Amino acid sequence: MLLLKNGKIFTMTSNRVIYGDILIEGGKIKEISNNISNVEAKTIDLKNSIVMPGLIDAHSSLGLIENGVGFPGNDLNEKADNMTPQLRVEDGINILDKSFEEAVKNGITSTLICPGSEQVIGGQCSVFKTYGKSIDEMNYKNFAALQINLGDKVKSSNQNKIEMPMSRMGIAYIIRNLFKEGTEYIKRNNNISYKDYNVKYESLKSVLLKKIPVIFSADKVEDILTAINIGEEFGLNIILQSCTEGYLIVEELRKRNIPVLLGPYLTDYSNLELVNRSCKTPCTLSKSGILTCIVTNHPDVPIDLLTINGGIAVKEGMDYGEALKSITINPAKVLGISDKVGSISEGKDADIVVFNGDPLKVRTRTLLTIINGQIVYEG
């Protein structure tokens, strides 16, 4: 048992700050109130430091590409095949990579780990806790989303081959084609003989049955609209990632309730797809009621800089509370894990981070990171 005394608690369930104590038992938050006393629990006086739910980066490739290794440590993209819905990130992640430790040190306790951006269908994304002794222990929600990429990166990674897709038309076509074939395959129910067994269609099943969302990485308006169209044709739950030009078509996103994973904002934006990038996008989209998350897309920027991206959004007009939600409860909702993480509530996982100041400021340090009730970092 662990008792955190005298916290200034940003619960993320409401805008109200609570001054009080948190009791943790069995990896869960047992009680939040004023003046809890428990002689058995290890007690830490937080002296009014800011307490937040563990931060969530809703789109990263943590551990799929290793620090300081280059090609041998890069398992982001299975470039030989453009459509690999059967691939699972957990088969490529090195949990000993330094970035996991840096995530924990900076209060990021969960992240959706996704394949890279150079294939059309990259594979299956899973939610991981950032601390643990084995991949199984850390794997929090298997196959939480399917990663699909649109636009220039896919096109250009294919330029050395003579095969589809060489254009945006080709990209849309091969996705539609696979989904159509997948739909036919599912209609046959379980009457699949070994000869017809198709691992790709099998992997698309839960997506086509709307059990799992599809993350479309798209920057330009044309690619965002392609994602929306394909989503509607096949009745998919879609999430838009990067969504650089999303602010130009706010209404299209809002009326369909499409969640967005925005960022990162620290990179150079000379790439043609990013020329219209605006750091005001999180402000614009969240104000219009769109469920907004801010992400690092690690390794685009290292995962430890998640809060700095949030700070940039606030500088450019995003509501402060909304910015904090965009790295806690909003990603939990988007990833379908808000019953367990994303806020400080009784019964939820004890994923908690304590800061010595405003979490979105550059110089704020992490004092304590707790994952599943265990102290995993002390600053």
Next chain:
Amino acid sequence: MILFKNCSIADVKNGRFIDRDILIEGEKIKEVSNNIDILDENIEIIDIKNNKVFPGFIDGHSHIGMWTLNYNGNDANECIQPMTPSLRAIDGLNPQDRAFESAYKAGITTIMICPGSGNVIGGQAAIIKSCGKTIEEKLMKFPAALKVALGENPKNVYSELKMSPSSRMSTASLLREKFEKAKLYLEEKEQGKLVEYDMDLEAIIPVMKKEIPLKIHSHRSDDTITGINIAKEFGLKATLDHCTEGYLIIDKLKEVNFPIMVGPLFSFRTKDEVKNATYENPIELIRNGLNISVVSDHPFSNCEYLPIYVGLLVKYGMDYFDAIKTITINPAMALGIDNRVGSIESGKDGDLVIFDGDPLEISTKTLLTMINGRIVYRANK
């Protein structure tokens, strides 16, 4: 003339804020003192209301305007032969790249642009100001350094082309050979012997004469030492750029006391030679009294966030004014331009930037940027 009243000036040399007025005349700072008042209708008076005024920030290692992440956007590397000293960074520069606007809005006024690290000798670097539509308007000093690269990059480029250098030994050997030739070329020229004009060797002469430094790209400590040794053998000036493993060879660095340009700090460790990159490296080096600058290496980290990288160093333990020095007076001294920029003093260039708070914090906004005595950016009131 422009008169800034009630400034809280960052006195970077002494590590404190002082309350003064600043008078700008033409392109220069004319006077910095208490209570300057001039009765003249033609003078523009701006009340700074005790906001913080910093010398324009300096980014000592950048490819801004030379290298965008577009298809075909790299004009910083001519990787067809490893020794290209006569190439000039300014010939690859697009002075209207929009990154310049972001840079001066963020307070970065002086930038060293250099060729990339694909070649052993990449070419000649230049120092520019971030304002101005043409290269002539931007240019401050050329040539300003000769770019040299050690370690993985040249070796990777040329081993793929089945050429030398394919090993670190070859990189060092090619450098020594070229410098030896340049030394002899210069001697013969000075003795009045007729020499055949050699564009490449001509480009190395200012380095041999110690007029400009070598700009040595290295990450791994052994590569940094190779660079130091070669510079010493030929008696050259040098800056040690990146110097990612500097903390492992502090005694060696102190012995030669070359200025060090650390960065980029914001990027993922993409290759083996940067695997030991940490925020602690520049902190440890500056504690040891070395001249440390923090650089963006734009586009590898976005130069408009240079002050934020420095803010992170303060988070991890660097003294606040030491951190401010890494983007002001330290790079000015390292680049040999501290007579013109790097601090707010009379006689220096009118390069200053005014913030509504601490520039090392994200939420702080730039109120005004002045370059060469001209206001190039002013926030809407």
